[in-house]
Amino acid sequence: MRPGRTTLASVKITDVAARAGVAPMTVSRVLNTPDRVSAPTAARVRAAIEELGYMPNLIAGGLSSRRSRMIAAIVPTIASPMFSAPVQTFTDAMAVAGYHVMLALSGYSEESEDAQIRAVLARRPDGLLLTGAVRSPAIRKLLRDSNLPVVEIWDTAEEPTDVLIGFDHAEVGAAVADFFVRQGHTHFAVLSARDPRATLRRKGFVERVTHHGLTLVAERILEAPSSIEDGRRGLRQIVGQLGQRTALFGSSDLVAFGAMTEAKLHGIAVPDQLAICGFGDFEISRACHPPISTVHVDGAEIGEMAAREMLTRINSAANSARISVPFQILPRATT
Amino acid sequence: MRPGRTTLASVKITDVAARAGVAPMTVSRVLNTPDRVSAPTAARVRAAIEELGYMPNLIAGGLSSRRSRMIAAIVPTIASPMFSAPVQTFTDAMAVAGYHVMLALSGYSEESEDAQIRAVLARRPDGLLLTGAVRSPAIRKLLRDSNLPVVEIWDTAEEPTDVLIGFDHAEVGAAVADFFVRQGHTHFAVLSARDPRATLRRKGFVERVTHHGLTLVAERILEAPSSIEDGRRGLRQIVGQLGQRTALFGSSDLVAFGAMTEAKLHGIAVPDQLAICGFGDFEISRACHPPISTVHVDGAEIGEMAAREMLTRINSAANSARISVPFQILPRATT
DNA sequence: AGGGAGAATGTTACCGTGACCACAAGGACA
DNA sequence: TGTCCTTGTGGTCACGGTAACATTCTCCCT
Numbered sequence: 014m015r016p017g018r019t020t021l022a023s024v025k026i027t028d029v030a031a032r033a034g035v036a037p038m039t040v041s042r043v044l045n046t047p048d049r050v051s052a053p054t055a056a057r058v059r060a061a062i063e064e065l066g067y068m069p070n071l072i073a074g075g076l077s078s079r080r081s082r083m084i085a086a087i088v089p090t091i092a093s094p095m096f097s098a099p100v101q102t103f104t105d106a107m108a109v110a111g112y113h114v115m116l117a118l119s120g121y122s123e124e125s126e127d128a129q130i131r132a133v134l135a136r137r138p139d140g141l142l143l144t145g146a147v148r149s150p151a152i153r154k155l156l157r158d159s160n161l162p163v164v165e166i167w168d169t170a171e172e173p174t175d176v177l178i179g180f181d182h183a184e185v186g187a188a189v190a191d192f193f194v195r196q197g198h199t200h201f202a203v204l205s206a207r208d209p210r211a212t213l214r215r216k217g218f219v220e221r222v223t224h225h226g227l228t229l230v231a232e233r234i235l236e237a238p239s240s241i242e243d244g245r246r247g248l249r250q251i252v253g254q255l256g257q258r259t260a261l262f263g264s265s266d267l268v269a270f271g272a273m274t275e276a277k278l279h280g281i282a283v284p285d286q287l288a289i290c291g292f293g294d295f296e297i298s299r300a301c302h303p304p305i306s307t308v309h310v311d312g313a314e315i316g317e318m319a320a321r322e323m324l325t326r327i328n329s330a331a332n333s334a335r336i337s338v339p340f341q342i343l344p345r346a347t348t
Numbered sequence: 349m350r351p352g353r354t355t356l357a358s359v360k361i362t363d364v365a366a367r368a369g370v371a372p373m374t375v376s377r378v379l380n381t382p383d384r385v386s387a388p389t390a391a392r393v394r395a396a397i398e399e400l401g402y403m404p405n406l407i408a409g410g411l412s413s414r415r416s417r418m419i420a421a422i423v424p425t426i427a428s429p430m431f432s433a434p435v436q437t438f439t440d441a442m443a444v445a446g447y448h449v450m451l452a453l454s455g456y457s458e459e460s461e462d463a464q465i466r467a468v469l470a471r472r473p474d475g476l477l478l479t480g481a482v483r484s485p486a487i488r489k490l491l492r493d494s495n496l497p498v499v500e501i502w503d504t505a506e507e508p509t510d511v512l513i514g515f516d517h518a519e520v521g522a523a524v525a526d527f528f529v530r531q532g533h534t535h536f537a538v539l540s541a542r543d544p545r546a547t548l549r550r551k552g553f554v555e556r557v558t559h560h561g562l563t564l565v566a567e568r569i570l571e572a573p574s575s576i577e578d579g580r581r582g583l584r585q586i587v588g589q590l591g592q593r594t595a596l597f598g599s600s601d602l603v604a605f606g607a608m609t610e611a612k613l614h615g616i617a618v619p620d621q622l623a624i625c626g627f628g629d630f631e632i633s634r635a636c637h638p639p640i641s642t643v644h645v646d647g648a649e650i651g652e653m654a655a656r657e658m659l660t661r662i663n664s665a666a667n668s669a670r671i672s673v674p675f676q677i678l679p680r681a682t683t
Numbered sequence: 684a685g686g687g688a689g690a691a692t693g694t695t696a697c698c699g700t701g702a703c704c705a706c707a708a709g710g711a712c713a
Numbered sequence: 714t715g716t717c718c719t720t721g722t723g724g725t726c727a728c729g730g731t732a733a734c735a736t737t738c739t740c741c742c743t
Contacts, residue, residue: 025730027729036692036694037693037730038731041731042692049690051691054692068470070472070730072410072471072728072729072730073728074729075407076698076731083450091435092436097426098427100426104451104453105453115450116450117443132443136448137406240631241635242635267631296602297576300577300606360699370722373700373722374721377701384721384722385722386721389722404700405698408698408699411698411727411729412728413702
């Protein structure tokens with residue numbers, strides 16, 4: 014460190030300005046709107062910044078400009094690829110644009126989510142990333158009044174607060190049922206987590222099965238977020254109800270993998286006696302043996318789209334929208 | 349909404365003060381140091397807050413108090429339970445204490461981590477959570493000079509910048525080697541990701557094997573972060589080099605699971621011809637069949653400890669420390 | 684040559700809080 | 714009864730930037 018150099022916290026924009034022989038405002042412009050400063054001046058300022066080890070204070074800047082360059086993201090958990098994937102791509106994409114992401118985890122509790130939203134608004138984020146549509150009317154009103162970009166992901170069933178990116182989970186369930194039916198199945202089972210979106214998938218599946226006049230032989234609700242172990246336990250609990258040939262829909266690939274594992278131990282042939290379809294296209298369903306049929310939805314892509322929508326809305330007003338992301342059934346070896 | 353009620357952004361502390369008939373400072377005290385305000389005054393202030401829908405501005409508060417009540421966390425990725433678990437528990441524990449966590453993802457690139465640290469310091473966090481010890485001397489100096497609490501997790505091999513919580517990965521590798529040796533193994537193989545900590549484990553393993561004068565029949569470096577598929581591919585590549593009875597160490601449970609999956613397909617008996625030990629005690633190693641022997645380390649616990657240390661250091665100066673977290677080999681069905 | 688447009692930079696006035704210090708009122712104590 | 718301490722509250726100002734407007738200078742066009 015050169016003599017006279019000062020430390021992180023103590024150097025402020027006025028110090029840099031003095032050193033470079035310009036006004037503080039010019040330093041600010043060099044950092045925020047470089048094209049409005051002449052090249053020689055900018056060079057002098059940059060040199061001063063370098064020499065002093067100046068680090069801008071975004072808290073002060075945020076207060077003054079009323080833009081925090083920060084986004085709050087609230088997801089149930091990051092322990093599942095379902096949410097870690099979009100959070101990861103969203104964070105990366107926003108970082109490129111100069112935004113940081115504040116992460117809050119809500120579990121699967123609605124009250125917790127509401128509390129987190131309130132808490133995080135005190136930091137004056139420039140936007141909000143939420144999981145599923147906000148249900149509490151009070152919070153919805155708060156968000157609408159705040160005039161902030163709100164991107165809700167993973168669910169398009171409900172009315173968007175602002176933008177909603179995802180797909181209809183009930184349709185997924187129905188599509189899986191249809192897929193099984195086309196393969197000639199007549200007997201069905203579901204193992205499904207107790208979370209809002211898994212519930213929609215389960216209902217869509219069950220309704221479609223019923224609509225076809227076919228038989229639901231077993232239905233089991235698991236805890237959320239559900240694990241491989243939940244899938245195994247679920248299958249153990251319904252194993253007595255399975256017939257000669259049953260088609261099982263699991264609410265995630267973890268559940269499906271657990272069910273398959275347990276089925277093998279019970280001597281049940283997959284897919285001949287028990288056909289299995291999961292959800293999420295996690296790596297495990299692709300890389301295990303036999304590979305498990307599943308529903309592909311691109312969480313990473315949803316995160317990127319969310320970032321795109323967020324930036325659009327930060328930079329210019331945009332209308333409320335509902336953006337559908339396709340899902341796709343991937344038949345593999347278990348169906 | 350009652351008449352006269354104003355919206356989020358516009359209500360400030362002076363409005364509340366006027367409504368309650370007190371000075372702004374008193375409102376601030378009601379929110380930050382309630383015990384210094386008389387009960388009747390506090391009640392009046394709270395009523396005014398409620399009526400106006402006041403939401404404090406933590407940006408302004410942070411500028412004034414020079415405490416942002418925010419922690420920056422930088423991890424390589426949250427796609428692996430290795431990091432999502434501690435991030436999750438850390439975030440939860442800090443939230444209870446009124447701190448929010450800003451998340452940045454560095455991949456496995458050191459330059460990216462350095463850049464992220466610089467970027468995030470501009471937000472004046474009250475502390476930093478990092479993965480592994482900081483290696484760049486410039487950044488280390490920056491952090492030390494900043495006088496911020498810095499909690500580094502997952503690695504105790506290097507010198508801590510401030511506090512280091514984790515274990516020695518080379519010791520893990522050595523312990524696994526010893527464990528195999530005690531079971532009578534004489535031939536060994538490793539499939540290991542190209543990341544700093546996996547590399548330490550691999551080296552510890554290989555050195556111990558060599559030290560015993562035993563044979564390393566195959567060693568394969570995988571990409572980081574490594575997946576089930578990487579484990580399968582790795583095993584395919586070394587399958588020709590495996591002898592009658594080999595003990596394989598995988599750098600994570602995903603790798604181990606992939607290796608086991610592929611071994612079965614090649615007709616290799618596990619554990620008789622190929623014994624396998626993973627690392628991390630992810631759910632998959634416990635819930636798959638046969639359950640895979642692994643090294644248990646409690647990522648969730650590390651996150652909680654990190655939060656504890658962070659809060660301690662925020663509230664009072666503390667000495668640099670290196671905190672060891674135990675790891676434990678869990679023999680299951682693959683060894 | 685005069686006028687106007689545009690580029691580069693400076694000046695002023697906050698942004699919304701909390702630290703710090705001042706001060707009034709009331710009770711304890713000698 | 715006077716002094717001292719404690720408790721509760723208010724006033725002032727600084728935190729470190731940036732928006733908005735003002736100013737200066739240059740250059741170009743008619």
